[in-house]
Amino acid sequence: MSDLFTPEAFSDSSGGPLYVQLHRRIADAIASGRLKPGDNLPPERDLAAMSGLSRVTIRKGVEALVASGQLVQKRGSGTFVAPQVERLEQALSLLTSFTEDMERRGRRVESRWIARGLQSPAPEEVMALGLGANDLVARLERVRMSDGVPLAIERASLPATVLPDPDAVDRSLYALLEARGKRPVRAVQRISAANLIARDADLLGVPPGVAxxxxxxxxxxxxxxxVEFTRSLYRGDAYDFAVELKLSPEAERPPT
Structure with a gap:
Protein backbone atom coordinates (compact mmCIF):
# COMPACT_ATOMS: atom_id res chain seq x y z
CA MET A 1 0.00 0.00 0.00
CA SER A 2 2.88 2.36 0.69
CA ASP A 3 3.61 2.74 -3.04
CA LEU A 4 0.26 4.54 -3.38
CA PHE A 5 1.51 7.41 -1.28
CA THR A 6 5.08 8.10 -2.41
CA PRO A 7 6.09 11.77 -2.89
CA GLU A 8 6.57 11.07 -6.63
CA ALA A 9 2.87 10.27 -6.94
CA PHE A 10 2.03 13.89 -6.14
CA SER A 11 4.78 15.64 -8.10
CA ASP A 12 2.63 16.52 -11.15
CA SER A 13 1.62 20.16 -10.73
CA SER A 14 -0.93 19.82 -13.54
CA GLY A 15 -2.96 17.26 -11.57
CA GLY A 16 -4.87 19.88 -9.60
CA PRO A 17 -4.84 20.59 -5.87
CA LEU A 18 -2.93 18.04 -3.82
CA TYR A 19 -5.95 16.97 -1.80
CA VAL A 20 -7.81 16.29 -5.06
CA GLN A 21 -4.88 14.20 -6.30
CA LEU A 22 -4.93 12.23 -3.04
CA HIS A 23 -8.70 11.78 -3.27
CA ARG A 24 -8.41 10.57 -6.87
CA ARG A 25 -5.53 8.22 -6.09
CA ILE A 26 -7.36 6.50 -3.24
CA ALA A 27 -10.65 6.36 -5.19
CA ASP A 28 -8.88 4.78 -8.18
CA ALA A 29 -7.21 2.22 -5.90
CA ILE A 30 -10.60 1.27 -4.46
CA ALA A 31 -12.17 1.02 -7.93
CA SER A 32 -9.33 -1.16 -9.25
CA GLY A 33 -9.30 -3.45 -6.22
CA ARG A 34 -5.85 -2.45 -4.97
CA LEU A 35 -7.63 -1.27 -1.86
CA LYS A 36 -10.28 -3.75 -0.80
CA PRO A 37 -13.31 -3.41 1.51
CA GLY A 38 -12.12 -3.50 5.09
CA ASP A 39 -8.54 -2.41 4.30
CA ASN A 40 -7.20 -0.01 6.91
CA LEU A 41 -5.55 3.21 5.69
CA PRO A 42 -2.40 4.31 7.52
CA PRO A 43 -2.95 6.96 10.20
CA GLU A 44 -2.92 10.58 9.09
CA ARG A 45 0.59 11.25 10.43
CA ASP A 46 1.95 8.16 8.64
CA LEU A 47 0.30 9.17 5.36
CA ALA A 48 1.84 12.61 5.69
CA ALA A 49 5.30 11.10 6.31
CA MET A 50 4.99 8.70 3.33
CA SER A 51 3.63 11.24 0.85
CA GLY A 52 5.27 14.48 1.90
CA LEU A 53 1.82 16.07 2.02
CA SER A 54 0.67 18.17 4.95
CA ARG A 55 -1.71 16.64 7.47
CA VAL A 56 -4.26 19.31 6.51
CA THR A 57 -4.10 18.11 2.88
CA ILE A 58 -4.38 14.47 3.98
CA ARG A 59 -7.37 15.25 6.18
CA LYS A 60 -9.16 17.17 3.43
CA GLY A 61 -8.70 14.41 0.85
CA VAL A 62 -9.77 11.66 3.25
CA GLU A 63 -12.81 13.60 4.51
CA ALA A 64 -14.09 13.93 0.94
CA LEU A 65 -13.90 10.14 0.52
CA VAL A 66 -15.68 9.61 3.84
CA ALA A 67 -18.42 12.02 2.75
CA SER A 68 -18.89 10.09 -0.50
CA GLY A 69 -19.16 6.79 1.40
CA GLN A 70 -15.98 5.24 -0.04
CA LEU A 71 -14.18 5.33 3.30
CA VAL A 72 -15.53 4.94 6.82
CA GLN A 73 -13.95 6.21 10.01
CA LYS A 74 -14.34 4.33 13.28
CA ARG A 75 -13.48 6.19 16.45
CA GLY A 76 -10.43 4.66 18.06
CA SER A 77 -9.85 2.23 15.17
CA GLY A 78 -8.95 4.31 12.12
CA THR A 79 -10.07 4.78 8.53
CA PHE A 80 -11.22 1.82 6.44
CA VAL A 81 -12.34 1.14 2.89
CA ALA A 82 -16.14 0.92 3.08
CA PRO A 83 -17.89 -2.39 2.42
CA GLN A 84 -19.20 -2.67 -1.11
CA VAL A 85 -22.95 -2.92 -1.47
CA GLU A 86 -24.48 -4.66 -4.48
CA ARG A 87 -26.48 -2.15 -6.49
CA LEU A 88 -30.10 -3.14 -7.03
CA GLU A 89 -32.22 -1.99 -9.94
CA GLN A 90 -35.79 -1.26 -8.97
CA ALA A 91 -38.54 -0.78 -11.56
CA LEU A 92 -40.81 2.18 -10.90
CA SER A 93 -43.67 0.79 -12.98
CA LEU A 94 -44.62 -1.95 -10.48
CA LEU A 95 -46.43 -1.47 -7.18
CA THR A 96 -44.59 -3.97 -5.02
CA SER A 97 -43.37 -4.14 -1.44
CA PHE A 98 -39.77 -4.25 -0.25
CA THR A 99 -40.29 -7.86 0.83
CA GLU A 100 -41.59 -8.85 -2.61
CA ASP A 101 -38.70 -7.04 -4.35
CA MET A 102 -36.05 -8.84 -2.31
CA GLU A 103 -37.69 -12.27 -2.39
CA ARG A 104 -37.98 -12.04 -6.17
CA ARG A 105 -34.19 -11.71 -6.21
CA GLY A 106 -33.79 -14.66 -3.87
CA ARG A 107 -32.53 -12.48 -1.02
CA ARG A 108 -33.22 -12.80 2.68
CA VAL A 109 -35.41 -10.02 4.11
CA GLU A 110 -35.24 -8.59 7.62
CA SER A 111 -36.68 -5.59 9.44
CA ARG A 112 -35.45 -3.73 12.50
CA TRP A 113 -38.39 -2.00 14.10
CA ILE A 114 -37.89 1.54 15.34
CA ALA A 115 -41.48 2.31 16.36
CA ARG A 116 -45.08 1.34 15.62
CA GLY A 117 -48.41 2.22 17.13
CA LEU A 118 -51.57 4.31 16.86
CA GLN A 119 -51.10 8.07 17.09
CA SER A 120 -52.88 11.32 16.45
CA PRO A 121 -52.06 12.29 12.86
CA ALA A 122 -49.63 15.03 11.92
CA PRO A 123 -50.93 17.71 9.53
CA GLU A 124 -49.22 16.09 6.52
CA GLU A 125 -50.82 12.74 7.37
CA VAL A 126 -54.24 14.38 7.65
CA MET A 127 -53.78 15.87 4.19
CA ALA A 128 -52.31 12.77 2.52
CA LEU A 129 -54.75 10.25 4.02
CA GLY A 130 -57.86 12.42 4.07
CA LEU A 131 -58.34 12.02 7.83
CA GLY A 132 -60.65 13.88 10.15
CA ALA A 133 -59.60 15.82 13.23
CA ASN A 134 -60.46 12.96 15.62
CA ASP A 135 -59.11 10.09 13.51
CA LEU A 136 -56.07 8.03 14.44
CA VAL A 137 -53.21 6.92 12.23
CA ALA A 138 -51.18 3.71 12.38
CA ARG A 139 -47.47 4.49 12.11
CA LEU A 140 -44.81 1.94 11.18
CA GLU A 141 -41.13 2.92 11.24
CA ARG A 142 -38.45 0.35 10.48
CA VAL A 143 -35.10 -0.27 8.83
CA ARG A 144 -35.45 -2.65 5.89
CA MET A 145 -32.51 -5.02 5.42
CA SER A 146 -31.49 -7.62 2.85
CA ASP A 147 -28.94 -10.32 3.68
CA GLY A 148 -28.05 -8.36 6.81
CA VAL A 149 -27.34 -5.08 4.96
CA PRO A 150 -29.54 -2.06 5.84
CA LEU A 151 -30.91 -0.62 2.60
CA ALA A 152 -33.82 1.65 3.48
CA ILE A 153 -35.71 3.38 6.28
CA GLU A 154 -39.45 3.05 5.80
CA ARG A 155 -41.94 5.29 7.61
CA ALA A 156 -45.49 4.27 6.71
CA SER A 157 -48.75 5.83 7.86
CA LEU A 158 -52.17 4.23 7.38
CA PRO A 159 -55.66 5.15 8.61
CA ALA A 160 -56.47 3.29 11.82
CA THR A 161 -59.63 2.08 10.10
CA VAL A 162 -57.39 0.19 7.67
CA LEU A 163 -54.77 -0.97 10.18
CA PRO A 164 -56.17 -0.85 13.73
CA ASP A 165 -53.46 -3.21 15.01
CA PRO A 166 -49.97 -2.08 13.85
CA ASP A 167 -48.34 -4.85 15.89
CA ALA A 168 -49.93 -7.37 13.52
CA VAL A 169 -47.48 -6.38 10.78
CA ASP A 170 -44.74 -8.98 10.62
CA ARG A 171 -42.51 -9.27 7.54
CA SER A 172 -44.69 -7.60 4.92
CA LEU A 173 -47.27 -4.84 5.32
CA TYR A 174 -48.67 -5.53 1.84
CA ALA A 175 -49.11 -9.24 2.61
CA LEU A 176 -51.21 -8.36 5.65
CA LEU A 177 -53.25 -5.80 3.72
CA GLU A 178 -53.85 -8.31 0.92
CA ALA A 179 -55.08 -10.92 3.40
CA ARG A 180 -57.59 -8.33 4.67
CA GLY A 181 -58.69 -7.20 1.21
CA LYS A 182 -57.02 -3.80 1.66
CA ARG A 183 -54.00 -4.04 -0.61
CA PRO A 184 -53.43 -0.92 -2.74
CA VAL A 185 -53.69 -1.28 -6.50
CA ARG A 186 -52.11 1.99 -7.63
CA ALA A 187 -49.84 4.66 -6.19
CA VAL A 188 -48.26 8.01 -6.89
CA GLN A 189 -44.54 8.24 -6.05
CA ARG A 190 -42.26 11.23 -5.82
CA ILE A 191 -38.48 10.75 -5.73
CA SER A 192 -35.97 13.37 -4.66
CA ALA A 193 -32.33 13.51 -3.65
CA ALA A 194 -31.40 13.81 0.00
CA ASN A 195 -28.26 14.05 2.09
CA LEU A 196 -28.72 11.75 5.07
CA ILE A 197 -28.80 13.39 8.48
CA ALA A 198 -26.78 11.79 11.28
CA ARG A 199 -29.67 9.74 12.76
CA ASP A 200 -30.75 8.25 9.44
CA ALA A 201 -27.15 7.67 8.32
CA ASP A 202 -26.46 5.76 11.54
CA LEU A 203 -29.52 3.55 10.96
CA LEU A 204 -28.30 2.76 7.44
CA GLY A 205 -24.66 2.25 8.44
CA VAL A 206 -23.26 5.05 6.26
CA PRO A 207 -21.49 8.34 7.06
CA PRO A 208 -23.68 11.40 7.74
CA GLY A 209 -24.24 13.62 4.73
CA VAL A 210 -23.92 10.92 2.05
CA ALA A 211 -26.37 10.87 -0.83
CA VAL A 227 -54.74 3.52 2.12
CA GLU A 228 -51.05 4.30 2.64
CA PHE A 229 -48.73 7.29 2.96
CA THR A 230 -45.10 6.18 3.09
CA ARG A 231 -41.89 8.18 3.27
CA SER A 232 -38.77 6.09 2.67
CA LEU A 233 -35.07 6.85 2.57
CA TYR A 234 -32.90 4.58 0.43
CA ARG A 235 -29.13 4.32 0.36
CA GLY A 236 -27.86 6.12 -2.71
CA ASP A 237 -25.02 3.60 -3.15
CA ALA A 238 -27.38 0.62 -3.27
CA TYR A 239 -30.25 1.52 -5.58
CA ASP A 240 -30.85 2.41 -9.20
CA PHE A 241 -34.46 3.18 -10.03
CA ALA A 242 -35.51 2.41 -13.59
CA VAL A 243 -38.64 3.20 -15.58
CA GLU A 244 -39.61 2.32 -19.14
CA LEU A 245 -40.54 5.29 -21.33
CA LYS A 246 -42.67 5.17 -24.47
CA LEU A 247 -43.82 7.64 -27.08
CA SER A 248 -47.20 9.13 -26.42
CA PRO A 249 -50.06 7.66 -28.48
CA GLU A 250 -50.22 10.90 -30.48
CA ALA A 251 -46.55 10.65 -31.40
CA GLU A 252 -46.95 7.03 -32.52
CA ARG A 253 -49.64 7.87 -35.08
CA PRO A 254 -48.38 8.06 -38.67
CA PRO A 255 -48.68 11.48 -40.30
CA THR A 256 -51.83 11.96 -42.38
Missing part, protein backbone atom coordinates in the same frame (compact mmCIF):
# COMPACT_ATOMS: atom_id res chain seq x y z
CA UNK A 212 -29.67 9.09 -0.45
CA UNK A 213 -33.00 8.87 -2.23
CA UNK A 214 -36.21 10.08 -0.61
CA UNK A 215 -39.36 8.37 -1.92
CA UNK A 216 -42.83 9.54 -0.95
CA UNK A 217 -45.68 7.21 -1.90
CA UNK A 218 -49.44 7.67 -1.65
CA UNK A 219 -51.31 4.41 -2.42
CA UNK A 220 -54.96 3.83 -3.27
CA UNK A 221 -57.56 1.08 -3.07
CA UNK A 222 -59.65 0.17 -6.14
CA UNK A 223 -62.41 2.52 -4.93
CA UNK A 224 -59.98 5.47 -4.82
CA UNK A 225 -59.57 5.54 -1.04
CA UNK A 226 -56.08 6.46 0.15
Missing amino acids: GLRIERVSYLPNGQV
Whole structure:
Protein backbone atom coordinates (compact mmCIF):
# COMPACT_ATOMS: atom_id res chain seq x y z
CA MET A 1 0.00 0.00 0.00
CA SER A 2 2.88 2.36 0.69
CA ASP A 3 3.61 2.74 -3.04
CA LEU A 4 0.26 4.54 -3.38
CA PHE A 5 1.51 7.41 -1.28
CA THR A 6 5.08 8.10 -2.41
CA PRO A 7 6.09 11.77 -2.89
CA GLU A 8 6.57 11.07 -6.63
CA ALA A 9 2.87 10.27 -6.94
CA PHE A 10 2.03 13.89 -6.14
CA SER A 11 4.78 15.64 -8.10
CA ASP A 12 2.63 16.52 -11.15
CA SER A 13 1.62 20.16 -10.73
CA SER A 14 -0.93 19.82 -13.54
CA GLY A 15 -2.96 17.26 -11.57
CA GLY A 16 -4.87 19.88 -9.60
CA PRO A 17 -4.84 20.59 -5.87
CA LEU A 18 -2.93 18.04 -3.82
CA TYR A 19 -5.95 16.97 -1.80
CA VAL A 20 -7.81 16.29 -5.06
CA GLN A 21 -4.88 14.20 -6.30
CA LEU A 22 -4.93 12.23 -3.04
CA HIS A 23 -8.70 11.78 -3.27
CA ARG A 24 -8.41 10.57 -6.87
CA ARG A 25 -5.53 8.22 -6.09
CA ILE A 26 -7.36 6.50 -3.24
CA ALA A 27 -10.65 6.36 -5.19
CA ASP A 28 -8.88 4.78 -8.18
CA ALA A 29 -7.21 2.22 -5.90
CA ILE A 30 -10.60 1.27 -4.46
CA ALA A 31 -12.17 1.02 -7.93
CA SER A 32 -9.33 -1.16 -9.25
CA GLY A 33 -9.30 -3.45 -6.22
CA ARG A 34 -5.85 -2.45 -4.97
CA LEU A 35 -7.63 -1.27 -1.86
CA LYS A 36 -10.28 -3.75 -0.80
CA PRO A 37 -13.31 -3.41 1.51
CA GLY A 38 -12.12 -3.50 5.09
CA ASP A 39 -8.54 -2.41 4.30
CA ASN A 40 -7.20 -0.01 6.91
CA LEU A 41 -5.55 3.21 5.69
CA PRO A 42 -2.40 4.31 7.52
CA PRO A 43 -2.95 6.96 10.20
CA GLU A 44 -2.92 10.58 9.09
CA ARG A 45 0.59 11.25 10.43
CA ASP A 46 1.95 8.16 8.64
CA LEU A 47 0.30 9.17 5.36
CA ALA A 48 1.84 12.61 5.69
CA ALA A 49 5.30 11.10 6.31
CA MET A 50 4.99 8.70 3.33
CA SER A 51 3.63 11.24 0.85
CA GLY A 52 5.27 14.48 1.90
CA LEU A 53 1.82 16.07 2.02
CA SER A 54 0.67 18.17 4.95
CA ARG A 55 -1.71 16.64 7.47
CA VAL A 56 -4.26 19.31 6.51
CA THR A 57 -4.10 18.11 2.88
CA ILE A 58 -4.38 14.47 3.98
CA ARG A 59 -7.37 15.25 6.18
CA LYS A 60 -9.16 17.17 3.43
CA GLY A 61 -8.70 14.41 0.85
CA VAL A 62 -9.77 11.66 3.25
CA GLU A 63 -12.81 13.60 4.51
CA ALA A 64 -14.09 13.93 0.94
CA LEU A 65 -13.90 10.14 0.52
CA VAL A 66 -15.68 9.61 3.84
CA ALA A 67 -18.42 12.02 2.75
CA SER A 68 -18.89 10.09 -0.50
CA GLY A 69 -19.16 6.79 1.40
CA GLN A 70 -15.98 5.24 -0.04
CA LEU A 71 -14.18 5.33 3.30
CA VAL A 72 -15.53 4.94 6.82
CA GLN A 73 -13.95 6.21 10.01
CA LYS A 74 -14.34 4.33 13.28
CA ARG A 75 -13.48 6.19 16.45
CA GLY A 76 -10.43 4.66 18.06
CA SER A 77 -9.85 2.23 15.17
CA GLY A 78 -8.95 4.31 12.12
CA THR A 79 -10.07 4.78 8.53
CA PHE A 80 -11.22 1.82 6.44
CA VAL A 81 -12.34 1.14 2.89
CA ALA A 82 -16.14 0.92 3.08
CA PRO A 83 -17.89 -2.39 2.42
CA GLN A 84 -19.20 -2.67 -1.11
CA VAL A 85 -22.95 -2.92 -1.47
CA GLU A 86 -24.48 -4.66 -4.48
CA ARG A 87 -26.48 -2.15 -6.49
CA LEU A 88 -30.10 -3.14 -7.03
CA GLU A 89 -32.22 -1.99 -9.94
CA GLN A 90 -35.79 -1.26 -8.97
CA ALA A 91 -38.54 -0.78 -11.56
CA LEU A 92 -40.81 2.18 -10.90
CA SER A 93 -43.67 0.79 -12.98
CA LEU A 94 -44.62 -1.95 -10.48
CA LEU A 95 -46.43 -1.47 -7.18
CA THR A 96 -44.59 -3.97 -5.02
CA SER A 97 -43.37 -4.14 -1.44
CA PHE A 98 -39.77 -4.25 -0.25
CA THR A 99 -40.29 -7.86 0.83
CA GLU A 100 -41.59 -8.85 -2.61
CA ASP A 101 -38.70 -7.04 -4.35
CA MET A 102 -36.05 -8.84 -2.31
CA GLU A 103 -37.69 -12.27 -2.39
CA ARG A 104 -37.98 -12.04 -6.17
CA ARG A 105 -34.19 -11.71 -6.21
CA GLY A 106 -33.79 -14.66 -3.87
CA ARG A 107 -32.53 -12.48 -1.02
CA ARG A 108 -33.22 -12.80 2.68
CA VAL A 109 -35.41 -10.02 4.11
CA GLU A 110 -35.24 -8.59 7.62
CA SER A 111 -36.68 -5.59 9.44
CA ARG A 112 -35.45 -3.73 12.50
CA TRP A 113 -38.39 -2.00 14.10
CA ILE A 114 -37.89 1.54 15.34
CA ALA A 115 -41.48 2.31 16.36
CA ARG A 116 -45.08 1.34 15.62
CA GLY A 117 -48.41 2.22 17.13
CA LEU A 118 -51.57 4.31 16.86
CA GLN A 119 -51.10 8.07 17.09
CA SER A 120 -52.88 11.32 16.45
CA PRO A 121 -52.06 12.29 12.86
CA ALA A 122 -49.63 15.03 11.92
CA PRO A 123 -50.93 17.71 9.53
CA GLU A 124 -49.22 16.09 6.52
CA GLU A 125 -50.82 12.74 7.37
CA VAL A 126 -54.24 14.38 7.65
CA MET A 127 -53.78 15.87 4.19
CA ALA A 128 -52.31 12.77 2.52
CA LEU A 129 -54.75 10.25 4.02
CA GLY A 130 -57.86 12.42 4.07
CA LEU A 131 -58.34 12.02 7.83
CA GLY A 132 -60.65 13.88 10.15
CA ALA A 133 -59.60 15.82 13.23
CA ASN A 134 -60.46 12.96 15.62
CA ASP A 135 -59.11 10.09 13.51
CA LEU A 136 -56.07 8.03 14.44
CA VAL A 137 -53.21 6.92 12.23
CA ALA A 138 -51.18 3.71 12.38
CA ARG A 139 -47.47 4.49 12.11
CA LEU A 140 -44.81 1.94 11.18
CA GLU A 141 -41.13 2.92 11.24
CA ARG A 142 -38.45 0.35 10.48
CA VAL A 143 -35.10 -0.27 8.83
CA ARG A 144 -35.45 -2.65 5.89
CA MET A 145 -32.51 -5.02 5.42
CA SER A 146 -31.49 -7.62 2.85
CA ASP A 147 -28.94 -10.32 3.68
CA GLY A 148 -28.05 -8.36 6.81
CA VAL A 149 -27.34 -5.08 4.96
CA PRO A 150 -29.54 -2.06 5.84
CA LEU A 151 -30.91 -0.62 2.60
CA ALA A 152 -33.82 1.65 3.48
CA ILE A 153 -35.71 3.38 6.28
CA GLU A 154 -39.45 3.05 5.80
CA ARG A 155 -41.94 5.29 7.61
CA ALA A 156 -45.49 4.27 6.71
CA SER A 157 -48.75 5.83 7.86
CA LEU A 158 -52.17 4.23 7.38
CA PRO A 159 -55.66 5.15 8.61
CA ALA A 160 -56.47 3.29 11.82
CA THR A 161 -59.63 2.08 10.10
CA VAL A 162 -57.39 0.19 7.67
CA LEU A 163 -54.77 -0.97 10.18
CA PRO A 164 -56.17 -0.85 13.73
CA ASP A 165 -53.46 -3.21 15.01
CA PRO A 166 -49.97 -2.08 13.85
CA ASP A 167 -48.34 -4.85 15.89
CA ALA A 168 -49.93 -7.37 13.52
CA VAL A 169 -47.48 -6.38 10.78
CA ASP A 170 -44.74 -8.98 10.62
CA ARG A 171 -42.51 -9.27 7.54
CA SER A 172 -44.69 -7.60 4.92
CA LEU A 173 -47.27 -4.84 5.32
CA TYR A 174 -48.67 -5.53 1.84
CA ALA A 175 -49.11 -9.24 2.61
CA LEU A 176 -51.21 -8.36 5.65
CA LEU A 177 -53.25 -5.80 3.72
CA GLU A 178 -53.85 -8.31 0.92
CA ALA A 179 -55.08 -10.92 3.40
CA ARG A 180 -57.59 -8.33 4.67
CA GLY A 181 -58.69 -7.20 1.21
CA LYS A 182 -57.02 -3.80 1.66
CA ARG A 183 -54.00 -4.04 -0.61
CA PRO A 184 -53.43 -0.92 -2.74
CA VAL A 185 -53.69 -1.28 -6.50
CA ARG A 186 -52.11 1.99 -7.63
CA ALA A 187 -49.84 4.66 -6.19
CA VAL A 188 -48.26 8.01 -6.89
CA GLN A 189 -44.54 8.24 -6.05
CA ARG A 190 -42.26 11.23 -5.82
CA ILE A 191 -38.48 10.75 -5.73
CA SER A 192 -35.97 13.37 -4.66
CA ALA A 193 -32.33 13.51 -3.65
CA ALA A 194 -31.40 13.81 0.00
CA ASN A 195 -28.26 14.05 2.09
CA LEU A 196 -28.72 11.75 5.07
CA ILE A 197 -28.80 13.39 8.48
CA ALA A 198 -26.78 11.79 11.28
CA ARG A 199 -29.67 9.74 12.76
CA ASP A 200 -30.75 8.25 9.44
CA ALA A 201 -27.15 7.67 8.32
CA ASP A 202 -26.46 5.76 11.54
CA LEU A 203 -29.52 3.55 10.96
CA LEU A 204 -28.30 2.76 7.44
CA GLY A 205 -24.66 2.25 8.44
CA VAL A 206 -23.26 5.05 6.26
CA PRO A 207 -21.49 8.34 7.06
CA PRO A 208 -23.68 11.40 7.74
CA GLY A 209 -24.24 13.62 4.73
CA VAL A 210 -23.92 10.92 2.05
CA ALA A 211 -26.37 10.87 -0.83
CA GLY A 212 -29.67 9.09 -0.45
CA LEU A 213 -33.00 8.87 -2.23
CA ARG A 214 -36.21 10.08 -0.61
CA ILE A 215 -39.36 8.37 -1.92
CA GLU A 216 -42.83 9.54 -0.95
CA ARG A 217 -45.68 7.21 -1.90
CA VAL A 218 -49.44 7.67 -1.65
CA SER A 219 -51.31 4.41 -2.42
CA TYR A 220 -54.96 3.83 -3.27
CA LEU A 221 -57.56 1.08 -3.07
CA PRO A 222 -59.65 0.17 -6.14
CA ASN A 223 -62.41 2.52 -4.93
CA GLY A 224 -59.98 5.47 -4.82
CA GLN A 225 -59.57 5.54 -1.04
CA VAL A 226 -56.08 6.46 0.15
CA VAL A 227 -54.74 3.52 2.12
CA GLU A 228 -51.05 4.30 2.64
CA PHE A 229 -48.73 7.29 2.96
CA THR A 230 -45.10 6.18 3.09
CA ARG A 231 -41.89 8.18 3.27
CA SER A 232 -38.77 6.09 2.67
CA LEU A 233 -35.07 6.85 2.57
CA TYR A 234 -32.90 4.58 0.43
CA ARG A 235 -29.13 4.32 0.36
CA GLY A 236 -27.86 6.12 -2.71
CA ASP A 237 -25.02 3.60 -3.15
CA ALA A 238 -27.38 0.62 -3.27
CA TYR A 239 -30.25 1.52 -5.58
CA ASP A 240 -30.85 2.41 -9.20
CA PHE A 241 -34.46 3.18 -10.03
CA ALA A 242 -35.51 2.41 -13.59
CA VAL A 243 -38.64 3.20 -15.58
CA GLU A 244 -39.61 2.32 -19.14
CA LEU A 245 -40.54 5.29 -21.33
CA LYS A 246 -42.67 5.17 -24.47
CA LEU A 247 -43.82 7.64 -27.08
CA SER A 248 -47.20 9.13 -26.42
CA PRO A 249 -50.06 7.66 -28.48
CA GLU A 250 -50.22 10.90 -30.48
CA ALA A 251 -46.55 10.65 -31.40
CA GLU A 252 -46.95 7.03 -32.52
CA ARG A 253 -49.64 7.87 -35.08
CA PRO A 254 -48.38 8.06 -38.67
CA PRO A 255 -48.68 11.48 -40.30
CA THR A 256 -51.83 11.96 -42.38
